[in-house]
Amino acid sequence: MARQSPARPNSARELLFGDLWEFDPAPESAPAHIEPHYGLFINGRFVAAKSRRRIDSISPRNGAKLAEISEAKAADVDAAYQAAANAFKSWSKIPGRDRSKFLFRIARLLQDRAREFAVAETLDGGKPIRESRDFDLPMAAAHFFYHAGWADKLDHVVPGRRLAPLGVVGQVIPWNFPLLMLAWKIAPALATGNTVVIKPAETTSITALKFASILQDAGLPPGVVNIVTGGPETGALVVNHPLAAKIAFTGSTEVGKMIQHSLAGSGKKLSLELGGKAANIVFEDAPLDQAVEGVINGIFFNQGHVCCAGSRLLVQEGIATTFTARLKRRMATLRVGDPLDKNTDVGAINSLAQLKKIQELVQSGIDDGTVMHQHTCKLPKKGFYFPPTLFTGVSMSQRIASEEIFGPVLSILTFRTSEEAIEKANNTRFGLSAGVWTDKGSRILMMASRLKAGVVWANTYHQFDPASPFGGYKESGFGREGGKHGLIEYSQLV
Numbered sequence: 439m440a441r442q443s444p445a446r447p448n449s450a451r452e453l454l455f456g457d458l459w460e461f462d463p464a465p466e467s468a469p470a471h472i473e474p475h476y477g478l479f480i481n482g483r484f485v486a487a488k489s490r491r492r493i494d495s496i497s498p499r500n501g502a503k504l505a506e507i508s509e510a511k512a513a514d515v516d517a518a519y520q521a522a523a524n525a526f527k528s529w530s531k532i533p534g535r536d537r538s539k540f541l542f543r544i545a546r547l548l549q550d551r552a553r554e555f556a557v558a559e560t561l562d563g564g565k566p567i568r569e570s571r572d573f574d575l576p577m578a579a580a581h582f583f584y585h586a587g588w589a590d591k592l593d594h595v596v597p598g599r600r601l602a603p604l605g606v607v608g609q610v611i612p613w614n615f616p617l618l619m620l621a622w623k624i625a626p627a628l629a630t631g632n633t634v635v636i637k638p639a640e641t642t643s644i645t646a647l648k649f650a651s652i653l654q655d656a657g658l659p660p661g662v663v664n665i666v667t668g669g670p671e672t673g674a675l676v677v678n679h680p681l682a683a684k685i686a687f688t689g690s691t692e693v694g695k696m697i698q699h700s701l702a703g704s705g706k707k708l709s710l711e712l713g714g715k716a717a718n719i720v721f722e723d724a725p726l727d728q729a730v731e732g733v734i735n736g737i738f739f740n741q742g743h744v745c746c747a748g749s750r751l752l753v754q755e756g757i758a759t760t761f762t763a764r765l766k767r768r769m770a771t772l773r774v775g776d777p778l779d780k781n782t783d784v785g786a787i788n789s790l791a792q793l794k795k796i797q798e799l800v801q802s803g804i805d806d807g808t809v810m811h812q813h814t815c816k817l818p819k820k821g822f823y824f825p826p827t828l829f830t831g832v833s834m835s836q837r838i839a840s841e842e843i844f845g846p847v848l849s850i851l852t853f854r855t856s857e858e859a860i861e862k863a864n865n866t867r868f869g870l871s872a873g874v875w876t877d878k879g880s881r882i883l884m885m886a887s888r889l890k891a892g893v894v895w896a897n898t899y900h901q902f903d904p905a906s907p908f909g910g911y912k913e914s915g916f917g918r919e920g921g922k923h924g925l926i927e928y929s930q931l932v
């Protein structure tokens with residue numbers, strides 16, 4: 439006779455996968471092929487920086503040095519612009535169908551080396567290999583494919599008008615999606631016949647430098663794309679160079695404002711993709727399981743280092759308690775740790791500086807008297823890590839509800855009516871993105887028309903497509919990337 443199992447308490451133990459079950463390590467093993475030292479990519483080849491200055495590139499996964507990159511100074515940035523200006527003379531004149539072939543080749547080569555690039559991106563930036571493999575690399579290739587399709591159809595973007603190139607474009611990008619931001623910038627610039635000087639972020643330059651070998655293998659003419667590395671000083675040199683016809687910047691609002699000031703009156707075209715503090719709004723009639731997944735993905739994707747992260751959850755009062763309980767339960771199942779492990783959901787924080795910024799803002803939330811709930815996982819001893827965190831009892835005036843944390847931290851607020859949700863969602867200096875979760879189609883349309891955000895997702899979150907323009911309002915910047923709108927940013931209409 440089977441023995442009766444001991445009586446269980448009413449709250450039966452849940453099947454949680456978090457730290458209760460130890461998973462065997464499943465590290466991605468493909469080699470990343472990272473050089474110990476990189477020069478600057480100017481006029482189709484790697485050259486030493488004239489300054490001979492180097493910066494250590496640290497892997498946030500374990501805090502170890504991954505490589506050395508060069509620091510470009512004025513003479514180097516000038517050499518890059520001269521090469522780009524020279525290349526523009528012929529690149530801007532070759533038929534669109536030929537530019538299209540180069541873009542297509544770049545996309546195919548990225549696909550061929552996707553695994554190697556994904557590992558390099560994860561080692562350099564700390565994002566889980568699952569994301570660099572399944573999101574960053576396929577999306578980067580998709581942007582080149584998409585723009586390959588446009589390069590010979592530029593006469594059809596705006597009826598009755600032709601798109602002509604601007605000249606040399608200076609581009610400065612951030613560290614959260616290093617290769618993808620590069621693709622967002624370079625693909626439309628080349629499709630429209632411009633040449634490029636691009637500067638990746640100082641903490642994540644490796645995939646941009648590896649990308650140079652793809653340009654060489656694709657046979658791209660020398661000087662069409664030049665890659666200079668360095669920190670803010672190099673960025674300022676790229677932005678202020680007199681040969682730049684347009685500047686495209688993605689990064690923080692503070693730096694974006696400085697760039698806008700410095701370019702005022704220069705006649706240079708400018709697009710700014712800056713910070714955000716998106717509201718993810720959940721109504722009582724929403725499909726709740728789906729909404730829980732969307733909120734979790736909205737804030738913990740890429741450790742929350744996402745400009746359009748849903749970092750403010752607005753949940754309707756009647757379901758606030760249940761919904762928060764479900765979120766906590768789902769959060770406990772996230773696997774936090776080594777980003778190179780294929781089971782990891784939340785990887786390393788990109789840099790020590792960013793980790794300190796997150797810690798400081800989280801402390802402000804605690805000091806303000808809000809209630810913090812954190813994942814109880816064991817964090818790796820080496821490297822930069824922060825546990826997924828939620829705050830309840832948050833009010834709009836607190837820093838955690840108004841400042842961009844850019845980390846895995848969610849602030850939960852409540853609302854009663856649609857009007858209150860709209861007012862709270864729009865009560866921010868940013869305007870990049872928002873999410874709405876409801877069963878009612880008419881409510882989705884009403885909310886989308888009244889939320890002041892460049893992108894509004896309905897019953898989903900973080901969906902991207904090269905054909906869909908992306909960009910912000912207010913202090914989230916101006917200009918659009920992707921789609922026809924993105925092509926116009928890199929062109930003059932004639």
Ligand code: NAD
Pocket residue numbers: 610611612613614615637638639640668669670671672673674675677688689690691693694696697710711712713714744745746842844870909910914915
């Ligand atoms: P950041 O502004 O500190 O740096 C971005 C880039 O600008 C880096 O390459 C940096 O070296 C360079 N830079 C710094 N100071 C400069 C200066 N004075 N002149 C010229 N260049 C300078 O931002 P970050 O911390 O690297 O990135 C995070 C920020 O980027 C967040 O605010 C995030 O929201 C934003 N972001 C926005 C989007 C978007 O599409 N809206 C996308 C990704 C990231």
